[in-house]
Amino acid sequence: MITHNLGYPRIGAHRELKKANESYWAGKITAQELEQTAKNIRLNNWYLQKDAGIDIIPCNDFTFYDHVLDTCLMTGAIPARYHDLLVEKQLPQLDLQFAMARGFQKEGLDVTAMEMTKWFDTNYHYIVPEFAANQQFSLFSEKVISQYHEAKRAGFEAKPVILGPVSFLLLGKEKEKGFHRLQLLSKLLPVYLEVLRKLDELDAHYIQFDEPCLSLNLGQEERDAITSAYTTLQKAFPQLHFILASYFECYGENLQTVLQLPVQTLHLDLVRCPSQLEDILATNIRHTKLRLSLGVVDGRNIWKNDFDQSLALIRKAQEALSNERLLIAPSCSLLHVPCDLDLETDENNLPAVVKSWMAFAKQKLDEVKILADLAGNTPSVNALQSLKDNQAAMADRRTSSLIHRPAVVARTAAVSEDDARRTSAFPQRKQLQQEVLHLPKFPTTTIGSFPQTATVRSWRTKWKKGELTAAEYDTLIKEETAASVRWQESIGMDVLVHGEFERNDMVEYFGEQLEGFVFTQYGWVQSYGSRCVKPPVIVGDVARKAPMTVYYTQYAQSLTDKPVKGMLTGPVTILQWSFVRNDQPRATTCLQIALAIRDEVHDLEEAGIRVIQIDEPALREGLPLRHENWDNYLQSAVKAFRVASSGVTDKTQIHTHMCYAEFNDIFESIAALDADVITIETSRSQSELLEGFAHFKYPNDIGPGVYDIHSPRIPSEEEMVHLMEQAMAVIPAEQLWVNPDCGLKTRDWPETKAAVAAMVAAAKTLRSKVTA
Structure with a gap:
């Protein structure tokens, strides 16, 4: 059973990127030194995932600041107030993205930063794209191509991760009245087609398109845009294998639209919405070629996976589809969890028993591989032992005195409406x-x-x-x-x-x-x-x-x-x-x-x-x-x-x-x-x-x-x-x-x-x- 990962933490296990970025902003290191730090992080992430046995490893999940900002640069969606920085100052792309994220105030120019807001219901902040009615798009940054090329030169057949065109538009804002940003889709898609053409020339096979807006309550206009976008992209490149990923929720009323899309693999977040598996298996999916990516390992929290629960979901999918049509994955990018539990050695902060209930990004990769092994026809001895250890950890956590305090439970249950009311009106x-x-x-x-x-x-x-x-x-x-x-x-x-x-x-x-x-x-x-x-x-x-x-x-x-x-x-x-x-x-x-x-x-x-x-x-x-x-x-x-x-x-x-x-x-x-x-x-x-x-x-x-x-x-x-x-x-x-x-x-x-x-x-x- 194939395993894949949707994304890996980009900061480095010891926050190397943070330290390098801030040193660069302070003028203490050069752009070349910052780039080298970034390259070291990427290579380390790729090797780590390969060593864990992940079959399809992501690339372009790395960014110096924010992946939505990177998409602005990829598509040339650069607000007009930064044009002087491009034309007069001729800022390199690295400095331009930092100016867009942080503002620019020197050398006689004073340019405000772009808006920043929360990435869905996470504490990650993304830079909000800005769109105008006459917005023009063109391929400006080729980061997605260069990072795929870098991975390939290093010996990895990686999967480029790209924010999908419809979510990119929906995550942005119109900066003038009289139009809706989805009207820009036809202008935007040629850039995505050019990116795919360049990736295809480099012999890329898997392309992961993230469309997290499919977890929202979309109207017919948005669903039609999704259909139009992927029909256009797949028609131009039928040889590419598209993995469509949404996460943090069910597809809901968007499901029927999604199931008709010309994509090869559909990713499901089965941590936040396990019930959607039954909804999909109740359709005619058995009679299609669509593959399912089962996101059973929690990409949002640090608790160890409950193998029994995950295996129940996997086996439910196996009853309807062959193993060749199933992929095992985390529920979302591992961006939202720390890098490596093995670094935690201080029992004063993290008692050993609590550590035994946890898994960080590196350990979650192991969980993905073990689950795929256990779901196979002949699980390995190591996988079977891992299952026993996992079951013991789950039982230990359920009964631990570290968790349950009866006095707290009683006080919470006794809270009344009067406890939530000020004495007088404002x-x-x-x-x-x-x-x-x-x-x-x-x-x-x-x-x-x-x-x-x-x-x-x-x-x-x-x-x-x-x-x-x-x-x-x-x-x-x-x-x-x-x-x-x-x-x-x-x-x-x-x-x-x-x-x-x-x-x-x-x-x-x-x-x-x-x-x-x-x-x-x-x-x-x-x-x-x-x-x-x-x-x-x-x-x-x-x-x-x-x-x-x-x-x-x-x-x-x-x-x-x-x-x-x-x-x-x-x-x-x-x-x-x-x-x-x-x-x-x-x-x-x-x-x-x-x-x-x-x-x-x-x-x-x-x-x-x-x-x-x-x-x-x-x-x-x-x-x-x-x-x-x-x-x-x-x-x-x-x-x-x-x-x-x-x-x-x-x-x-x-x-x-x-x-x-x-x-x-x-x-x-x-x-x-x-x-x-x-x-x-x-x-x-x-x-x-x-x-x-x-x-x-x-x-x-x-x-x-x-x-x-x-x-x-x-x-x-x-x-x-x-x-x-x-x-x-x-x-x-x-x-x-x-x-x-x-x-x-x-x-x-x-x-x-x-x-x-x-x-x-x-x-x-x-x-x-x-x-x-």
Whole structure:
């Protein structure tokens, strides 16, 4: 039975790509050195997959920044504002893609970055393509061809992975009115045909087209576009073997269209939607030549595969189709999981028993091969022993005391509607809060974190290694906190933050202080570009051990008469940005986390903190891909937030923060959170989100971000005033706050100070204008 993989992590087992990218941006290495690092990662990935016994190995799954951005470059879909960089500066493709992703501000040019948003319901961010009515496409970047050629020269008969033309269009946005981006398909397909021609000349055979939009609720126009695209491509190249891959959900009502497509293999995500196998086998597939790729190994989570469950699905397929028509694969690209469990050697973070329940990308390749072996006519002795070991691990996990805490289960079951309700409505709360806080019009704040410099990170490393005592570390953190408070006061900030210098990550920091979590040393995954995160692992029932944030927040508040925000990560975001246990409903785990955060909110209020922010940037990310599943998720997510935030008096102001996702379709649920203030990303998307507020009439206060913190460029005061004036056109001035898009952890101090000072000045200008 053939095995294949849809994609492999591109960052390197030790985050080599992140380090090389950032060194290149800092001017510390050359483009050639960066390219060599990338080539080493690709070759290592190919050899690793070959050694695991994977039959069809992907290529072009590597990217320096983002695969959707790569498709923009492949098709020449480069927004007009970058043309000066191409013509005048003659930027190489490498630098052009970084400028499109991060912005460009030097040598007399100031060009904003492209919008960034979440890749379906994952924490991976992609660069959003921009389309115009007169959009022209042409083959600009030949990366897909060069990487296939590179693999072939190295001795691998690889499978190019290409984002499909319809998903590429649907994932983008029209940047002017009067047309729909699908109307551009006929202009786009010639580029795909040229790419296929060049691959065919190099004797490529398998081509994987990723069309993840087939997991969404598509209309007839979108389904017709899919049919037109693949009819055109296959007609031109009938000798090529097309693997059509969608993932993260069922095909749903798109299934009949998909089954009629002229493709040779159809991939199924049987982890997220095992029921679709029966739906497909109930059709006339037996009487066709279509092959099925069975995605039975979870590409989204770190738990070991349950071989018995996977084999049941495989055998169901075998009852209808011969082994020659079946392929075994992960459910999706392994981009979303860490590289190698073998690197995890610290039992203090990851107990051996928990490690025995896990599989990272490298180990998932082994699982794919073992499952194919077990499903064959004569399984090997090694495969049969692997099955026994797997069954023992599954049984051990089901009964472990590390997982089950009866007191947590009982408290969660006892949550009532009153636990999820503030005492008074927002208008009454706002009046009481103003009597305490005395805020001006257009109050200013930041989202929470300030730059985590190399020096600050070194303190944490030295403390953990025992090179700094706890007292020495505490003194250093307090000094940095005090400096940030003095600076915020000096520029006239209204609601201050303590800077979060003691925190490693907005989720990991909390997970380390909660029961039910374990941690990895090398469990890094890519979030966007060079940004990697190391998600904590929720292995059991969650509860708070002791106060988590009160100490440094209370210290910062002691230094100033201005309000200092308590900074917490919300239950939905902690859930979404962790690897979550898969043995109980996610909503149950989320409610357990909410109760732990509720306890922390209570203690912050008792400590005299009158503004508390509970970040929920992942609220939209967790939304199911299919509309019919939205209500249950949104009800449970809103309930979790309200349980976390509602145990305070009316005088305590609750903030939340959201960023880099499409929120226009869930405004009612955002309003139902009933946070007193929401800060939200709008600058990178050119305040597009504000159009939704014009229709919805958001009831509480809102801070539309005026400073894109994921770009190194520094916006001017005038630019930020303009963005706020756009907001005032749709939101009453008395509801508006002024703030950056997101936390400032990844920026450096010079640009942070310049941009935030300009932001405060912009707020003062707005106050003068409104008064006049």
